[in-house]
Structures are given as structure tokens and as C-alpha cells.
Amino acid sequence: MSGERKTVFVKSYGCQMNAYDAQRMADALAPAGYDEAAAMEDADLVVLNTCHIREKAAEKVYSELGRVRELRKERALRGLDTGIVVAGCVAQAEGAEILRRARGVDLVVGPQSYHRLPELLEQARSRPGVVDTDFPAESKFDALPAASRDRTRARGVSAFVTVQEGCDKFCTFCVVPYTRGAETSRPASAILAEVRRLAEAGVREVTLLGQNVNAYHGEGTDGGDWSLARLIRAVAATPGIARVRYTTSHPLDMAGPNGDWELVAAHRDVPELMPFLHLPVQSGSDRILAAMNRRHTRDDYRRIVERVREARPDVALSSDFIVGFPGESDGDFDDTMRLVEEIGFASAYSFKYSERPGTPAAEMDAKIPEAVKTERLAALQALIERQFQDFNAATVGRTVDVLVEKPGRHPGQVSGKSPWLQAVALEAGDARFGDIVSVRITGTGGHSLLGEREAALRERRALTG
Numbered sequence: 001m002s003g004e005r006k007t008v009f010v011k012s013y014g015c016q017m018n019a020y021d022a023q024r025m026a027d028a029l030a031p032a033g034y035d036e037a038a039a040m041e042d043a044d045l046v047v048l049n050t051c052h053i054r055e056k057a058a059e060k061v062y063s064e065l066g067r068v069r070e071l072r073k074e075r076a077l078r079g080l081d082t083g084i085v086v087a088g089c090v091a092q093a094e095g096a097e098i099l100r101r102a103r104g105v106d107l108v109v110g111p112q113s114y115h116r117l118p119e120l121l122e123q124a125r126s127r128p129g130v131v132d133t134d135f136p137a138e139s140k141f142d143a144l145p146a147a148s149r150d151r152t153r154a155r156g157v158s159a160f161v162t163v164q165e166g167c168d169k170f171c172t173f174c175v176v177p178y179t180r181g182a183e184t185s186r187p188a189s190a191i192l193a194e195v196r197r198l199a200e201a202g203v204r205e206v207t208l209l210g211q212n213v214n215a216y217h218g219e220g221t222d223g224g225d226w227s228l229a230r231l232i233r234a235v236a237a238t239p240g241i242a243r244v245r246y247t248t249s250h251p252l253d254m255a256g257p258n259g260d261w262e263l264v265a266a267h268r269d270v271p272e273l274m275p276f277l278h279l280p281v282q283s284g285s286d287r288i289l290a291a292m293n294r295r296h297t298r299d300d301y302r303r304i305v306e307r308v309r310e311a312r313p314d315v316a317l318s319s320d321f322i323v324g325f326p327g328e329s330d331g332d333f334d335d336t337m338r339l340v341e342e343i344g345f346a347s348a349y350s351f352k353y354s355e356r357p358g359t360p361a362a363e364m365d366a367k368i369p370e371a372v373k374t375e376r377l378a379a380l381q382a383l384i385e386r387q388f389q390d391f392n393a394a395t396v397g398r399t400v401d402v403l404v405e406k407p408g409r410h411p412g413q414v415s416g417k418s419p420w421l422q423a424v425a426l427e428a429g430d431a432r433f434g435d436i437v438s439v440r441i442t443g444t445g446g447h448s449l450l451g452e453r454e455a456a457l458r459e460r461r462a463l464t465g
């Protein structure tokens, strides 16, 4: 490598794992001479980190590639080269097809090959159009360099760490088993080393990531097989780490590998584990759950939620829903609405079913018309929004711990998160990023909460007598 530094801009779509991967790609390119650019316009190398989960997400790549090509033309007029990389799940699913559909792509690289980025770029320099969508024998995690302390610091006090990747569940609608491959878990020692490095750079909260994170079964530091619950306990014990979260979970794995409900117990016993559970259910109809190959019923789901609430009564629930799955009748959809009413979610994501090539559901009859999907989605989202607003309103008047994360929208304000993942805005005062402060929630504003520090409140009371 020449001594000359270049810049890279990674634009990420889709899930939190992609956001984590984007950082790791930037880290992988740092030793090869790339600094992170603040904007795509300034970058010598543009990486699109793509999502394949729904058709709309996947198609976005091609419109974005059009824009990047325009950018490349403008930069060329100024004598600057621009490399274009397509990474992520569309790269994995479509591979060389991307080169055929879109001109100008230098490299297509799947999620398991990010550690090879420097050498792949080198290859692409002499022969643009390199494709690497292998599932290599070696783990990318062993080979990916760690971020520098400065980089980690710049990324904030809350960090993601992938602990598990891939999926063996094969829900009939889903591309993940094909794009991210079979389920694998990272060894606990590697995860804990990463968490320690993060903590030393000032990180206070880690979110453990996996497509099926509660199916985690990695090699423990004692040589045994560790469950997610065991891993959470070790992560929570890392000096500096005040908060631990995990996402995304499958209902089938909540009981744990030994059926001992250890993860649920962790919600009761580990104070650092935040009282929030994202547990996708997808549908409230047993018929549709069976057609989706979810392998659980609506009652199974309700019983799991009950157990978690028994262990941690203030836990906030969140979920994912799909409306308009093939064969979904009005009655099936009503079952979903009723389940949402019964559970009461703090937040939830909902999507129209999107047919994905190669998945079993794509072959199913009784497709649901777009207009019906639109109607059902609107009804479900209205209900979810109401529950979200109710949940936030119920926090008003209470005092909660807020992890201060970043500058607020208004001057003098900072913004942070409650234990229940609610965004809270407050006057900064002497609070620094990474502090956990006691905040009285005074009101709600749109999608966040407003609050005042208890210390500031006490001071004002003293002043006014």
C-alpha cells in the first residue's frame, strides 16, 4: 500500500447487524489506508451494504447505484476515482447478477467475506467486477481487525456486537437462512474481548446481535457450551458496562437449550439486562403461524410473555408482524389484532408480506391483493401506534434512568434512552455522554419523551423555596 490515505463511505440498509457490519467493514479497510468519509460525495470508495429481506429493500440498491454512478461521473470531472462495492444480503443473494443489472460495480461481496475486503479491492483494481459470495471455512470474526479506540469513541456510548449469525429455522417467508447461512455462534472469549475493548473506549451499553440471538450456543471461556443467558451474565460483569440488550429472538428458543428458562431468569436476576424484549411473533393466527413454519402457536407466545412478565414485571415487549401472508383471511388478521390487544406492546414493526424468490411461501396459492394488505397494515399500525403512545404516556411523572447518548435536537439539550428504549430529551446541564442520570419524565413529544434531571429539579425547588 502507498502511504497516501483514501476515504470510504459505507451506506447501510436494513437491520442492526448490517449497521454493525458497516463498522467492521470500515475497520477492515483502515489498515489498507482508508479513513471514513463524512459524506458519500467525498468518498474514494462507496460501499452499499444492502438488505434483501423485502422486495422494496432489495430494489433500492439499483436506484442507489444509479445515483452513485452519477457521483462517480462528477468526481471524474475533477480527476477523482470512485470505487463502487455492493456488500450485504443482496450481494449474497444475487451475486454476479448485480454486475449484469448495474454497470460500474467494482466488487460484489457477501457478509461472510468482509475480512477479505482489502485483497478483493486489490483484485478489482486490475480487473473490476470481482464477486465473492463464499461461505469460507475461516470465520471473518477471527480475521477482522478491531476498531481503534478513537473510532470506537466517535461511534458513541452504545454499541452493537454480533454474537450469533444465520438461521436454521426456515420460516417460509424468509430469505435469511439463504443470505446469512446456517446458524453459527462466536466463542465467548472473542465476544468478551470485544466488549472489554468497547468498555475501555467508553461504551456503556452493548446490544448483543444475532438473527436468532437467543439460540446462541458458543464455546464458553471454561470450555463448555454457553447459552445466551450465560453470555449475558459475563458481558454484564465487564467493568464499565452498565446496560446489556439482545436482539432478535425467536419464541422457540426462549426456553433455552436445556429447557430451564435461564434467559427469562436472567431478566429477573441481572440488573444490567434491560427490561426490554423484542420477540417477533409475525401473526396471531395459528393457521398462518403453521403456514409460516413458525413452529409455535399464539398460546405458546402468550405463555412465554407471561413467564417473562412474571420474572420482570416492568418488561416492555416489542414484536414484528407480517400482514397479507398467502391465505390470510379476515378472521386470521382479526386474530393478529386481538393478540396485539391482549399482549400490549411498547413498540412493534409491521410489514406487508413481500414475496421472496426461492422461499417456500413464494410458491403458495391464495395470494392477498395489495389493497387488502394496505388496509390491514394501516389498521395494525394504528393499533401499534396507540399502544406506543399509551406506553410513553404511562412514563410521564415517573423518574427513570437515562443513558445520555448524544446531543439533543435543540441547543443545550442532550438525548438518551430509558431502560425501555424510549428516546428522552433533557437539558444537558453537566451531564456527559455515557452518564446514567436520574430523570423525571415531564411529557411526551411525538416519538420521544421530555424530562428533567432530578438534580436540576431539586435545585430549582430549593431556589423557589
Ligand code: 5AD
Pocket: 053, 054, 173, 174, 175, 280, 282, 320, 321, 322, 351, 352, 353, 354, 355, 356
Ligand atoms: N415479507 C415481509 N416481511 C418480512 N420479514 C421477513 N421476511 C419478510 C417478507 N418476505 C419481516 C419479519 C421479520 C422482519 C425482520 O422482517 O417480520 O421479523
Ligand code: SF4
Pocket: 013, 014, 015, 016, 017, 018, 050, 051, 052, 053, 088, 089, 175, 176, 179, 180, 211
Ligand atoms: Fe436484511 Fe436480513 Fe440481511 Fe439484515 S440479515 S440486512 S434484515 S436480509
